[in-house]
Amino acid sequence: xxxxxxxxxxxxxxxxxxxxxxxxxxxxxxxxxxxxxxxxxxxxxxxxxxxxxxxxxxxxxxxxxxxxxxxxxxxxxxxxxxxxxxxxxxxxxxxxxxxxxxxxxxxxxxxxxxxxxxxxxxxxxxxxxxxxxxxxxxxxxxxxxxxxxxxxxxxxxxxxxxxxxxxxxxxxxxxxxxxxxx
Ligand SMILES: [Zn+2]
Numbered sequence: 326x327x328x329x330x331x332x333x334x335x336x337x338x339x340x341x342x343x344x345x346x347x348x349x350x351x352x353x354x355x356x357x358x359x360x361x362x363x364x365x366x367x368x369x370x371x372x373x374x375x376x377x378x379x380x381x382x383x384x385x386x387x388x389x390x391x392x393x394x395x396x397x398x399x400x401x402x403x404x405x406x407x408x409x410x411x412x413x414x415x416x417x418x419x420x421x422x423x424x425x426x427x428x429x430x431x432x433x434x435x436x437x438x439x440x441x442x443x444x445x446x447x448x449x450x451x452x453x454x455x456x457x458x459x460x461x462x463x464x465x466x467x468x469x470x471x472x473x474x475x476x477x478x479x480x481x482x483x484x485x486x487x488x489x490x491x492x493x494x495x496x497x498x499x500x501x502x503x504x505x506x507x
Pocket of ligand 1: 351352353354355356369370371372373374
């Protein structure tokens with residue numbers, strides 16, 4: 326999507342790059358931010374406003390197509406070149422389900438409908454919280470969007486090396502969520 330800042334337009338579910346960066350200046354007055362002691366929130370030396378550094382919500386989809394899983398090969402760091410689920414950041418004011426459906430469309434060309442939340446994934450020291458949804462394909466054609474090097478389907482029993490440590494757990498949680506609904 327042209328005009329959007331790169332940070333909010335990427336494939337990443339669990340980026341540790343950039344998202345834990347501390348801002349240097351106050352969003353209220355432009356004054357310098359300082360932290361009184363390690364682990365404290367930074368505050369503005371000029372106007373005193375505290376800079377609240379909120380988590381960043383990302384959403385991913387487990388897309389099943391004819392019994393196989395749709396994965397995208399990442400065109401950006403971290404883990405460039407590795408395979409992961411279609412995913413991206415949720416825009417402010419956007420429904421999480423809507424973000425999932427948009428990201429899948431942008432990255433894979435598939436039109437999907439979000440079904441249920443498979444799980445919510447977070448780690449200490451990582452600003453990104455990832456919401457993973459089960460989705461149903463309702464249209465479109467599989468083709469890699471500008472943020473993916475490649476998009477392909479894989480047998481869930483023989484997935485390629487996945488980009489993030491928790492990706493294997495996500496597949497297991499997704500399979501369990503299906504078993505519970507049978
Ligand atoms: Zn200030």
